[in-house]
Amino acid sequence: MKNFNLNALIRPNVLEMAPYSSARDEFEGEANIFLDANENSIGSSTIEGDYNRYPDPRQTPLRNELAKIKGIHPDQIFFGNGSDEAIDLIFRAFCIPKVDRVLILPPTYGMYKVQANINETPVDEILLNSDYSLPVDRIKNEIKPNTKIIFICSPNNPTGNLMAKADVFELLNWFNGIVVVDEAYIDFAPQGSSFAQEINNYPNLMVMQTFSKAWGLAGLRLGMAYAQKQMIDILCKIKYPYNVNLLTQEKAMEAVLNPAKKDEMVAELLSQRTWLKQQLATIKTVSKIYPTDANFFLVKIDNATEIYKTLIDKGIVVRNRSNVALCDSSLRITVGTEEENKKLIEELLLITK
Ligand SMILES: Cc1ncc(COP(=O)(O)O)c(C=O)c1O
Incomplete structure (x- = not known):
């Protein structure tokens, strides 16, 4: 991590492109007549509820509330349509198809490989140790040049174990690419197991969590990535403008206000x-x-x-x-x-x- 340079990891096309600017991105302030986004001004075709307006593209109130719970800055949170969206976006942000590689550590969550395949990113696999701990030495010896991302799942799916914190720190300190720590199940692990607080110390760390497990909101599709602002800004730059729908934002807010x-x-x-x-x-x-x-x-x-x-x-x-x-x-x-x-x-x- 000593020579970590985020801009050098970002795909040049992503670094250089201008993001889509939606109507709701451009408007800030107070107004009560919205004729800027070609919505249906009358209302919704449902029996009840008003869904005729596009949702907040930055999910600002929800980000502010979650940031309080997690003890991080709102700018360090990305919300996706499930954490699966964040997994997809990091390939698109950082991996030049057919050139950059990712490392996964089977047995582990299947979507890392699926998203790599969709994005034409070569995948290297190094098996976990037989006790399902991280094979730190083998990773250091066998990692290939051009490896941009290492995926660590902790607690790991399907084995259930947390990875030793010391091993994750060792990889964070050693690797100049991005270390993703997927913490989908972290709420079931002992307090203090999460790496969310470490994002301030490691610019190469991205932590993923989700509302799908402990929060009981799998049907809403809401996942998070936490990282330093510069990294979060890149995911926000390439996401769909309104990637988290209105109902999801409302219901997740209800949950976050009553943890x-x-x-x-x-x-x-x-x-x-x-x-x-x-x-x-x-x-x-x-x-x-x-x-x-x-x-x-x-x-x-x-x-x-x-x-x-x-x-x-x-x-x-x-x-x-x-x-x-x-x-x-x-x-x-x-x-x-x-x-x-x-x-x-x-x-x-x-x-x-
Ligand atoms: C380790 C891990 N990460 C991510 C996910 C997907 O989470 P989401 O529902 O937020 O897309 C799962 C779902 O099973 C998982 O096991």
């Missing part, structure tokens, strides 16, 4: 996680329940694929990860409600008896 509800749900899910772990341990064919800091378990079980299919016949869907590197015969099981977890265990006991 206690999220905290209560997290507490309940964590207590269910403990219960589920105890119960899974009683199933004879379960050989390993991997430690988790997320709202799911990776579970090694005999005949995982058969169990997966039988559970589907009973109306229970889990994720079969058996074909994923280092996840031999393993299922990824989300912590459900008390009732759902009981039903799952009941069925697993019957199937494996």
Whole structure:
């Protein structure tokens, strides 16, 4: 990170282009007659609600409120249509197709590779260590020139573990490209696990979080990237002008103004996680329940694929990860409600008896 130069990482076309300037970008101040954006001035075709106006392209009130909760500056927050949008945009901002590379660390979240493929970005893969920790030495030895981004998922999907902070710091200090730390599940991990506060210390760090998990708002599609302003400005420059819709902004604001509800749900899910772990341990064919800091378990079980299919016949869907590197015969099981977890265990006991 010693020689970090953000402008040198940005694709030249992105650096040089002028962004689209929307009607709502250009107007600032007080007005009550809006004839600037070719909206329907009368109203909306819904039974109730007014959606005829374009949403705030910068999501300013929401950014201000979230910044307070996260202890960072509003200018350090990017909102996307899910964090999947932020993942896509960093390829478009930084990776010249067919030239620049990214490094991913399987087993991990599948969208990094999918977005790389869509953006014609070559992907290098270095497997995590067998205990799912970061292979820091192998990364340092095997990384290729032109690697612009390293994706670290912590807690990692599908394994559930947090990455050791010291390992992430080592990579942040060593790498002159961008280190993305995807913290989609961070609210289920112990306090102090997040790297969000570190963005002020590391200009090469981008932290991603989402409203899809702990906040219970997957249907709204709202994800965040946190980084120093210069990096956030680049994502904002290339995003769709109105990428976060009005309903999403309103409902997310409702949630952010009352974070206690999220905290209560997290507490309940964590207590269910403990219960589920105890119960899974009683199933004879379960050989390993991997430690988790997320709202799911990776579970090694005999005949995982058969169990997966039988559970589907009973109306229970889990994720079969058996074909994923280092996840031999393993299922990824989300912590459900008390009732759902009981039903799952009941069925697993019957199937494996
Ligand atoms: C690690 C990780 N990152 C990101 C996402 C996607 O989040 P979003 O719903 O905000 O696009 C997921 C969803 O499963 C995930 O597991």
